[in-house]
Amino acid sequence: MADIRPERVLSDLRTLAQFGAYKSGVHRPTLSEPDIAARRWFAGRLCAAGLDASIDGIANILGKSPAPGRKVLAGSHLESQNYAGWLDGPLGCVYALEAARAIAEDHATRHLGVDVAVFCDEEAHFGSFLGSRSFIGLVEESAIDGAVNPATGMSMREALKVPGWSGRPRFMIDPTRYAAFFEAHIEQGDALESLGLKIGVVTAIVAIWQYRLTVTGEQNHAGTTSMARRRDAGRELVRLLAAIDARFPAICGPRTVWTTGRIDLDPGAKSIIPGRAEALFQLRDADPAVLDRLDRELNALVERAHAQGVCQLALERISASTPALMDERLQAALAHAAEARAPGKHTRLPSGAGHDAQWLARKLPAAMMFVPSIGGISHHWTENTSDADIALGAQVFTDAIVDVLQG
Amino acid sequence: MADIRPERVLSDLRTLAQFGAYKSGVHRPTLSEPDIAARRWFAGRLCAAGLDASIDGIANILGKSPAPGRKVLAGSHLESQNYAGWLDGPLGCVYALEAARAIAEDHATRHLGVDVAVFCDEEAHFGSFLGSRSFIGLVEESAIDGAVNPATGMSMREALKVPGWSGRPRFMIDPTRYAAFFEAHIEQGDALESLGLKIGVVTAIVAIWQYRLTVTGEQNHAGTTSMARRRDAGRELVRLLAAIDARFPAICGPRTVWTTGRIDLDPGAKSIIPGRAEALFQLRDADPAVLDRLDRELNALVERAHAQGVCQLALERISASTPALMDERLQAALAHAAEARAPGKHTRLPSGAGHDAQWLARKLPAAMMFVPSIGGISHHWTENTSDADIALGAQVFTDAIVDVLQG
Secondary structure: OOOHHHHHHHHHHHHOOOOEEEEEEEOOOOOOOOHHHHHHHHHHHHHOOOEEEEEEEOOOOEEEOOOOOOOEEEEOOOOOOOEEEEOHHHHHHHHHHHHHHHHHHHOOOOOOOEEEEEEEOOOOOOOOOOHHHHHHHOHHHHHHHEEOOOOOEEEHHHHHHHHOOOOOOOOEEEEEEEEEEEEEEOOOOOOHHOOOOOOOOOOEOEEEEEEEEEEEEOEEEEOOOOOOOOOOOOHHHHHHHHHHHHHHHHOOOOOOOEEEEEEEEOOOOOEEEOOOOEEEEEEOOOOHHHHHHHHHHHHHHHHHHHOOOOEEEEEEEEEOOOEEEEOOOOHHHHHHHHHHOOOOEEEEEEEEOOOOOOHOOOOOOOEEEEOOOOOOOOOOOOOOOOOOHHHHHHHHHHHHHHHHOOO | OOOOOOOHHHHHHHOOOOOOOOOOOOOOOOOHHHHHEEEEEHHOOOOHHEEEEEEOOOOOOOEOOOOOOEEEEEEEEOOOOOOOOOOOHHHHHHHHHHHHHHHHHOOOOOOOEEEEEEOOOOOOOOOOOOHHHHOOOOOOHHHHHHEOOOOOOOOOHHHHOOOOOOOOOOOOHHHHHEEEEEEEEEOOOHHHHOOOOOOEEEEEEOOOEEEEEEEEEEEEEEOOOOOOOOOOOOHHHHHHHHHHHHHHHHOOOOEEHHHHHEEEEEEOOOEOOOOOOOOEEEEEEEHHHHHHHHHHHHHHHHHHHHHHOOOOEEEEEEOOOOOEEOOOHHHHHHHHHHHOOOOOOEEEEOOOOOHHHHHOOOOEEEEEEEEHHHHHOOOOOOOOHHHHHHHHHHHHHHHHHHHHHHH
């Protein structure tokens, strides 16, 4: 049955939380001193578990199982957001380690192999998913040369030199070695908690469509320009954003989210009518049809405001990813394992956040499993999951991997 | 009749426009090299007109008439906004100079005295109306010590040392010397032009009520936080601003203006739900009853949004000036002069912008006269007024001063 050992899972997580401890969370940016120490410690734990572990030229860690046959690759990331939680990333790494250990410790399953991967910089201190993208062959050396942490000004090359990892070869995926990729993660939202559920089986990692809205009006004196004569770019932008917010609920999907993360009025002074206004607007959904519908409506709203002639409005789609669909067979294995360990306490749901699994899904059948986040809080030092939920999740994760490996 | 000489008015204005010329406008910040040169040149013109002219310890210029009896004080400012127009300020200075000259040149009026004042830094490169406030006794030496031009980092003390004006005594108004203060200015709006009028008689300089709107929500992940669970400070701010914009037209006065000059979302990143949002919001009107009504509605809208409980909203009134009322007798003199020179082509209107006259009005009966701005444009190098309108304005301005001096 490959029983996991809850106290070992919790102990490993708590040890990891000491690297860069901050209040009840961690501050462990990619390749910071505590991050380097955490990577070294984790590689040691992989070795202790009987895996052949090493760290590559982009600080990815790979622990390779000596077992014969096709293996499962499992893992996540170790670095944290700034002053953030202890579980975002480490939970998936320790679950993968525990699955490898539990499977190796059980006579019935010890012939099955689990490789453990830790992908560097999922949290984007230097770039965008550099570790997982490197692993599937999408990162050139020149991209590493150009990667800089904007918070510290340090280049990734310099940072990799500190522990002596710069110049090492980088691991590249061998898809023939693996039957599947599994990643566990905290939900980071409150869907599971609010429904009283314990396990989330991810159906897809949402696509993110990122837009820039630009409004051009006429900068003018805020005292001498009558309301009728104004071409106030800020006012037009506010009207448009309010119109989007009023319209979208009627046509969005059940889990669509949209966010205006930034607004800039130019020149941004109290007594000057803004001549220019800009907003960053983002849509996320796992369903391409929903995204298309909202994109069409967004364009229509912008065109309507533009046609009124007060200001010029422009909508630029800066980026548009496609949803990363999780493998149906693997979802079934996770749901089956969840049903056995926590009957009725699981659901399928999309992931609103990006994860390394979205890149691995390009090369392997991929799956993601969520455990509840208390209060839905993440990217904050108060992020937490109950010990019982952590233990249950580790067992369901391991069970599903065994199921897939036993094919 | 004290006839002004149009070619002399235009020639002086064109000469001034050469100090810091920029395209068809000027770039002449307070105490910049061209501003110092312009002040010296203008003081020379005052001397040439028979006035006893000098520059004081805050770069104000005062040209005193040798005529006996109560005099009129007239003037405006010489420095410009950055890369702005040639008439904003200089027009009023040259009108005052021309009034002094024309009145002194006419046998019938040469016993009447006009003092000419140029107030430093009306355009707020170092502070807020430092020159006119100094002249009425509201500026301590410590305020000058602390004044810094944020664009250059230069202190006002340093800047005053360059021409050798630092440490000079500062002129203080002697209210017993004057019957009235007159300031002429370009309208900076398009009310006169759009009505086909030539002269505006200012009834009041509007009050400015400046607010800070603060919305506190919960910063969260833009992918994992459902729309229902969000406490998006940016979205609440946009809704409130849209509600203000929808409501105010029904309850404002005919010339009320309101402006959102700045919006900040915190942290301002594309994938983070803003936990905090702030806006600078401004109201201007000459009628205290209108301002009170809009202030009450603004408070009510903020309270209503706050009561919905999604975010905390707070409204802070940062400053609230009172309208500066122009003297009725002086308004009548301007209207009478305008009617004589341009029958039916004048109107009374408030000034939406602040002017030195609002400070002088605390010590003297004060009046302001506007001439049309082509296209309503100001604070831009394309700012302009036709030569004919400039000439007509100078005559009406002089006629009104004669009227008042003849009592």
